[in-house]
Amino acid sequence: MKGLDDARRLDAADPLRRFAADFALPEGVIYLDGNSLGAPPRRALDRLAQTANEEWRNGLIRSWNAAGWIDLPKRAGAKIARLIGADEDSVVVCDSVSVNLFKLAAALIARNPGAALCVDAAEFPTDQHVLEGVARMTGAPLLRLDDDDIPDHAVLVRSLAHYKSAEILDMAAMESVARKKRCDIIWDLSHAAGLVAVDMKGAGARFAVGCGYKFLNGGPGAPAFISVAREEAEQIIQPISGWMGHAAPFDFSSDYAPADGVQRFNAGTPPILSLSALDAALDVFDGLDLNLLETKARALGEFFLDCVDDLPLTPLPTPTRRGGHVCLRSDDGYAIMQALIARGVIGDFRAPDLMRFGFAPLYISFENVRRAAETLREVLSTQEWRRAEFGKRGKVT
């Protein structure tokens, strides 16, 4: 098993070590759930206070222009574009991942009558649920796949990084096959953005959605993003044609005319307080080499697995390329995770038996990982997880 000295040696050599100071984390907590809800960047908390106490309170309605609220979906989108290798003007921040996936899948089916909606049967459940809704409304068939084949004449939704296995798919290889098969892939980048050095343009990927509150650290329920390559965006109209996606929203015309490019994927008025926090959170990534993030996350995960490899827990098989978390399987996983949380080591649990530990490379150190592993060892050796208080299934797990 790796020791504390190993951890400290790795931390000393970590090119990202200066970033932890940018985050506000409570004392006594080792936070291994940034893949579910990112920790707050200090600048996001400051910006939120400014948006509320200066822009809303003092600027009032004037802040739509004076504080640039009206352009926030576009500005925050441009920052995310850099993180996913998309053109600056091909990403907009709006709504939730569910709503954005609905808009995009429905728009692609409308352009491509007869295409099937396809999704991996092990895909993140809400993506599957949303596609059920699109299928119900459009009449397109929904096929649940159980292999990695790219279907013909389809709109396929795939997570680039899987929420359980953390496997990172080969975007370029899949896109290359998809083009030959008339298959539009919508990439769900929720577990990838801000962690993986995604290169949408390089891979020929044209469509993506993703979440603002995981590795992008935008705050609980932060607005999501949607990316549509410029030449594609001009050819499709999304169904939720609200005023923010109008070509001239302040003309108050009765007829809808879609805005240029991806801006037409805006719908209603965005939640400015939440959006403002996300916009500030994204500045943490300014100038950062994204390859460092994925490399460190992988190293943290491997270090963790090394530290716990003698414990009676089964890691999920290691994929060739792995994202920011690892999963350990145990029938008692729920109670063990609760006991860990009670000791200040916060991961999460995914039914039926997965303990998930996320390693946000901007604020997690190798020493954190070593201490978390030690705590897990103690929780198991003392069997404290058997206490009644840890046995009840909560609502959020």
Place this chain on the structure above:
Amino acid sequence: MKGLDDARRLDAADPLRRFAADFALPEGVIYLDGNSLGAPPRRALDRLAQTANEEWRNGLIRSWNAAGWIDLPKRAGAKIARLIGADEDSVVVCDSVSVNLFKLAAALIARNPGAALCVDAAEFPTDQHVLEGVARMTGAPLLRLDDDDIPDHAVLVRSLAHYKSAEILDMAAMESVARKKRCDIIWDLSHAAGLVAVDMKGAGARFAVGCGYKFLNGGPGAPAFISVAREEAEQIIQPISGWMGHAAPFDFSSDYAPADGVQRFNAGTPPILSLSALDAALDVFDGLDLNLLETKARALGEFFLDCVDDLPLTPLPTPTRRGGHVCLRSDDGYAIMQALIARGVIGDFRAPDLMRFGFAPLYISFENVRRAAETLREVLSTQEWRRAEFGKRGKVT
């Protein structure tokens, strides 16, 4: 013209005068645009700071349960239910008005094949735009009406309080006709909630959407609400079937099963920072007699019109029952409004020629109104609105 003494006498007798202290407004500003973006309740600013700096920062992922984030859409919905005369469990806060209108109109068309989508040709533009999207996706015809007749076999969208005329419709009378004509009315309560003593149940109204950031004071782009009577909600499935509207969101089942009642209208993860501010803002209304709001708003508007009735501006015709704003027409309206704003009297402008003055009865006094009218008189008599700086059309007007 009414004088300052008249204003002070009315203020002294105002049963709502104690509420102004609950709001944080900047010095030197008379804010007559609460119908567009409500002023911040102090408790909303406090709650936002708590949500960010305690719940997000210290509670992290645990706050979904520990701070009750997961129930916020329902809890805030129950508070709004009281303001619109709906059953407590028939309102949920989620998404934007545009997205909610899409979900509800699409769900009603799906239940009622062959029905037409109908909207008044003078309805708030974004509502018309959204219905265009629903029509495109469902194939239902979209009819733009130019009279107040209730159409047969239709899904009709109507604002209870109009964004220009401020006319408040007779909900009960319209519902009574609608029932006979197989017409489902979706009420847009954006300019009514928190101002008009809406009685959905009493009027037999079953469907509504509305906005959280106008008279509900939830903050810029605050999440919207949707209301569906219980017996109706169980019969319809909305198309954006995301995890928050699932019957068992934490089972991570691949198949969608709609949650009970209106909760199925939830879609993705809500923007908690924005939602939390709205939830706190709603507590301002706790125990308040809503009839006082509408009565005072009407009185403020009449007082304003009395104060300016000798000025060369044309008020829109006064409807029988009027909401929280009045409009004055002038070809120079845009520049005049800019000049007013420069003097700290903030209203807004609606193209092509309407200056709109909103009277949020919780924090606007008769003295405010008198001073605003005086300022308008000065801006006109000095002709300062002719200065070049006021002539350029901004993006948000």
